[in-house]
Amino acid sequence: MATILEKSGFNPDKKLKIVGTSxxxxxxxxxxxxxxxxxxxxxxxxxxxxxxxRSPHAHAKIRSIDISAAEKLPGVKAVVTRADFPEIKAxxxxxxxxxxxxxxxKALYDGHPVAAVAATSESIAKEALKLIKVEYEVLPHVIDPxxxxxxxxxxxxxxxxxxGIKGADQPSNVIERLDLGIGDVEKGFVxxxxxxxxxxxxxxxxxxxxxxxxxxASATEDGQIELWCCTQGPWVFRDRLSNxxxxxxxxxxxxxxxxGGGFGGKTGFYGEPVAIQLARKARRPxxxxxxxxxxxxATGPVSGTKSRIKMGVKHDGTITAAEAELIFQTGAFTxxxxxxxxxxxxxxxxxxxxxxxxxxVVSNRPKVNSFRAPCVPQVVFGVEGVIDxxxxxxxxxxxxxxxxxAATEGYKTIYGETFGKIGFVETLEAAKRCDHxxxxxxxxxxxxxxxxxxxxxxGETTGTLNIAIDGSxxxxxxxxxxxxxxxxxxMMAAEELGIPVDKVRAVMADxxxxxxxxxxxxSRTTFSTGMVIVDSARKAIAELCxxxxxxxxxxxxxxxxxxxYCKPAGANVGTFEPLSIAQIAAKTMATHGAIAGHSxxxxxxxxxxxxxxxxxxxxxxxxxxxxxxxxxxxxxAGKAIHPLQVEGQYQGGAxxxxxxxxxxxYYYGEDGRLQNPSFLDYRMPVASDVPMIxxxxxxxxxxxxxxxxxxxGEVPVVPTMAAIxxxxxxxxxxxxxxxxxxxxxxxxxxxxxRAQNGG
Amino acid sequence: xxxxxxxxxxVNGDEYEFLCxxxxxxxxxxxxxxxxxxxxxxxxxxxxxxxxxxxxxxxxCSCLVLAVEAEGARIETIEGMANGDELHPLQRTFLELNxxxxxxxxxxxxxxxxxLLERNPDPTETEIRYWLAGNLCRCTGYDKIIRxxxxxxxxxxGG
Numbered sequence: 001m002a003t004i005l006e007k008s009g010f011n012p013d014k015k016l017k018i019v020g021t022s023x024x025x026x027x028x029x030x031x032x033x034x035x036x037x038x039x040x041x042x043x044x045x046x047x048x049x050x051x052x053x054r055s056p057h058a059h060a061k062i063r064s065i066d067i068s069a070a071e072k073l074p075g076v077k078a079v080v081t082r083a084d085f086p087e088i089k090a091x092x093x094x095x096x097x098x099x100x101x102x103x104x105x106k107a108l109y110d111g112h113p114v115a116a117v118a119a120t121s122e123s124i125a126k127e128a129l130k131l132i133k134v135e136y137e138v139l140p141h142v143i144d145p146x147x148x149x150x151x152x153x154x155x156x157x158x159x160x161x162x163x164g165i166k167g168a169d170q171p172s173n174v175i176e177r178l179d180l181g182i183g184d185v186e187k188g189f190v191x192x193x194x195x196x197x198x199x200x201x202x203x204x205x206x207x208x209x210x211x212x213x214x215x216x217a218s219a220t221e222d223g224q225i226e227l228w229c230c231t232q233g234p235w236v237f238r239d240r241l242s243n244x245x246x247x248x249x250x251x252x253x254x255x256x257x258x259x260g261g262g263f264g265g266k267t268g269f270y271g272e273p274v275a276i277q278l279a280r281k282a283r284r285p286x287x288x289x290x291x292x293x294x295x296x297x298a299t300g301p302v303s304g305t306k307s308r309i310k311m312g313v314k315h316d317g318t319i320t321a322a323e324a325e326l327i328f329q330t331g332a333f334t335x336x337x338x339x340x341x342x343x344x345x346x347x348x349x350x351x352x353x354x355x356x357x358x359x360x361v362v363s364n365r366p367k368v369n370s371f372r373a374p375c376v377p378q379v380v381f382g383v384e385g386v387i388d389x390x391x392x393x394x395x396x397x398x399x400x401x402x403x404x405x406a407a408t409e410g411y412k413t414i415y416g417e418t419f420g421k422i423g424f425v426e427t428l429e430a431a432k433r434c435d436h437x438x439x440x441x442x443x444x445x446x447x448x449x450x451x452x453x454x455x456x457x458x459g460e461t462t463g464t465l466n467i468a469i470d471g472s473x474x475x476x477x478x479x480x481x482x483x484x485x486x487x488x489x490x491m492m493a494a495e496e497l498g499i500p501v502d503k504v505r506a507v508m509a510d511x512x513x514x515x516x517x518x519x520x521x522x523s524r525t526t527f528s529t530g531m532v533i534v535d536s537a538r539k540a541i542a543e544l545c546x547x548x549x550x551x552x553x554x555x556x557x558x559x560x561x562x563x564x565y566c567k568p569a570g571a572n573v574g575t576f577e578p579l580s581i582a583q584i585a586a587k588t589m590a591t592h593g594a595i596a597g598h599s600x601x602x603x604x605x606x607x608x609x610x611x612x613x614x615x616x617x618x619x620x621x622x623x624x625x626x627x628x629x630x631x632x633x634x635x636x637a638g639k640a641i642h643p644l645q646v647e648g649q650y651q652g653g654a655x656x657x658x659x660x661x662x663x664x665x666y667y668y669g670e671d672g673r674l675q676n677p678s679f680l681d682y683r684m685p686v687a688s689d690v691p692m693i694x695x696x697x698x699x700x701x702x703x704x705x706x707x708x709x710x711x712x713g714e715v716p717v718v719p720t721m722a723a724i725x726x727x728x729x730x731x732x733x734x735x736x737x738x739x740x741x742x743x744x745x746x747x748x749x750x751x752x753x754r755a756q757n758g759g
Numbered sequence: 760x761x762x763x764x765x766x767x768x769x770v771n772g773d774e775y776e777f778l779c780x781x782x783x784x785x786x787x788x789x790x791x792x793x794x795x796x797x798x799x800x801x802x803x804x805x806x807x808x809x810x811x812x813x814x815x816x817x818x819x820c821s822c823l824v825l826a827v828e829a830e831g832a833r834i835e836t837i838e839g840m841a842n843g844d845e846l847h848p849l850q851r852t853f854l855e856l857n858x859x860x861x862x863x864x865x866x867x868x869x870x871x872x873x874x875l876l877e878r879n880p881d882p883t884e885t886e887i888r889y890w891l892a893g894n895l896c897r898c899t900g901y902d903k904i905i906r907x908x909x910x911x912x913x914x915x916x917g918g
Contacts, residue, residue: 261861
C-alpha cells in the first residue's frame, strides 16, 4: 500500500516550530522522581524469586543433573533444567538460542545456565541452587579466537562446517569466512606511492548498561504467558520465545519496561525463557533479575577482533587500494553480525579497489551481542590508524587526506548501495572549521582525529496516533525508547498537527496492542517510528479534513489543513471559520466516530551517517596513564529533531569509546573462568575520567525522511578508539595497535619509542 | 525458613516497620519490603552508586548497608526529593538540560548531587566530577549531568 508519506519525502521549505527545539521529555518526570518502572520494578501478588545455576566450567559435557534434593526444599516451587525446554536441532538459529538460554549437551562458557529454581524467597532460591547436583565431564577449552581457529583447538560445536569455504567437511570453530571486495587491489597497490600495513587487536567490551536484565513471567493454566522485561525488541522476543518454547505468539504478551540502558545488549534474551518455564511449572509469577556477576559472565559483550589492514596512497593523497583480513570472536554461538565490518570499515572513502576477508570464530566465552554499530568500531580502530600514518608519510593534513578521498553522492559502496545525498564532506569541513581543530595543540599533548560511518537502519515498524475528544493526542509506539525517542517522535507528531508538543503523549505498547516492530537498534527508532507516526498524523489530518467537510457540508477536497486548522481550500468554497483539531474532535460523535491514524511500514531510506572526532590527550610518561584533555564530536545528524538529545548521543557514544579505548577488557584465568565480573574490576569511565565532550551537529538533510533525520546513535562510538590512538601516537611517538591502551601497554610503547630515538 | 528481624525506621519522614532476614541489604528492604523501588540496583557491590541513599545524613550505597542497620535510622530516598508538587532544583535542571537518558542511574546521581550541594554550594567542575565518581552512568558521558548540577547549584545560590 502506498502510504501518504512515500509521496512526499523531505520538505526543505516547511517552517518548523517544534522540530529543532529541545523540550523536556515527557517520561523524564518519572525518572527524576523514582516513579519510572524499570525491569526489576514490577511486583506481582504471589511472585516468586527465580535464580539460575551456572556452569563453573568453560567447556564441559553435562552428564546428568539431579534436582531431587532442590525440589524437596520447603519454599521451592519449581526447578527447571534442559529437560524442560523443547528439543530443537543444534546449529539452527532457534537451536542456538535455546541452548544459550539453558545448556543442553554441553556447557560452553563459564556462566552458562544449567538449571534454575523459583522459590518463595531469594535465600531459599540460593540454597536450592546448592542442592542441584550437576555431573560434568570437563573438556579442554579455548578463549582466544586465533587459538580457536587452529586445527588442534577443542571443537565447540561438532555440527559446524565453515560457511564460505568450499569443501569444508570437518568440524571447525570457524563459523564463516566472508570475502567481500570491489575492483582490483593488486593493481591499486601498484599505483600507490606509499603503502602502510599494520596489525591490530581489540578486546571484547561489555555494553555496560547499569540496569541488569530483569523480567517477570506469569503463566495461566491454559497456556497464556505474560512477560514483563527490559527489552530492545518486545516483538522479536515474543517471536523467538514462541519458536523455542513452542507456544503460539498470540499467547505470549510481552510488555516492555523502561529500559535502563541497552546499547544493543538487550536485543536478545537471557533469563526470560527460563522465567517463563519456571512460571508455567510453579503456576505463579516468577521474577529473575540477573546479578552484575551474571551480566558479565553470561550476557553479550562486543566482539574482540584481530585485523590486518593495508592501504596505499599516491603522493597527491589519492588512496588507491585497501585490503583487510579480519577475525571476529563471537563467543560460544554465532551472531556477531561481523558482516557489518567489511561493509562499513572503508565506506566513507570513494575507494575503487577493496579486498576483505573476514572470519567469525566461536570460543568458550559468552555469546556476543549487539553494540552500537556492531563490529565496526573495532576495525575502524585500524583503518583510521593506517590513514593517519599515510597522511603523515605524504605530509598531508589528516583531515585533508580524508577530504581528498571522501565519498559523495553517487558513490557505489562495497555492499552495493549507491549513496544518495550524504554529508561526509560537510562533516569534515565543519571539523576543519571548528574551534578545537583551529586551536594549537597544547604543549605536551597529542591530537588525533578519526572518521566513522554507519549505515543507519529502517525496518518493520508500526505505530498509531489517536486524537482525543479535546484535540490532544496520544501515540502508541512499539520501538523501545532507549534514550528519549518518545519525545522526538512526539515532536514530529506535534509539528505535523500544528499543536504544542505538550498536547501529545506517547505510550509504549505491549505485543498484543500493536503490530510487529523490529528491535530498537542500528539508529533506527527515531527515524523509523518517526516516519510511521508522521504517516499516521497525515492520515489523521486527511480524516480531519473529511470531518470538517461534513460539518460544513462541502466536498472533501474543498478542505485543507494548515497550522492545526482545517480551512476552506479556496474562496469559492464559502466563508467558514477555520476549525481547530479540538473543535473537530469535539464533534466526532456526530460525524463518524474517533479520529486516528495508523501506519505500518518496512521503512527504507535511512540516511548514512558520518562523523569525525578530534581529541587531545596527555600521556604520563612515568605511569602510562592517558588523560583525555579535550574531545569534540562532529557528526551529521541529517536534522537534529531534539538537539540536546542528539548531543547526548554524541557525548555518550564518545565516552563509551573512551572506556573501550583505555580500560575495558575481560580477564580469563587458565581455567577459562572470568576473573573480573564486577564494576570494580571491569573499569568503565567515571565522571572524573573525562572532560566535557564538545559537539558540532552538522545537518545535511536525509532526502528520504520528512524531517531529514538520519539517526545518530551508532556513529558516535565508531571513530573514538582510533582518534584516541592517533592522539596517543602523537604524544608517545608510536601509534598503539592494541586495545585497551592501558598503562602497562603504553609504558612498553614509551620505552620502545625511547629506544628508537636512541634513548 | 531463615529467622526474620523486626526493623523500625524512618524513610522520607514516614515511619515504617518491616521484617527482614539477617543478610538482606537496605536496598533489598527498601525495594522488596517497603515497595520504594525508586532506588535502583546496578551491581549490589557498591561500585555503581545506583542505590545511593542518605542514612542519618550520610551518603551510602544502600546495597552495602544491612537492612537491620536501618533500625531507628533516618533514611532519605529519591521518592522524598521533591517537595510536594515542587521538584528539587536538581530534578528540574536534569530535566531541562537533559541530564538523563535512560534514567536508571538518575535517582542515585540526584541523591549524591544533593548531598554535594548541601556540603559545598559552589563546587568546581572537578569537585563535581570527583564527588560523582562513585555513580556510573553509561548513557550520557557525564557532560550534561555535570552541567545540570552546575545549573542547580547556581540557582540554589540565588542565581
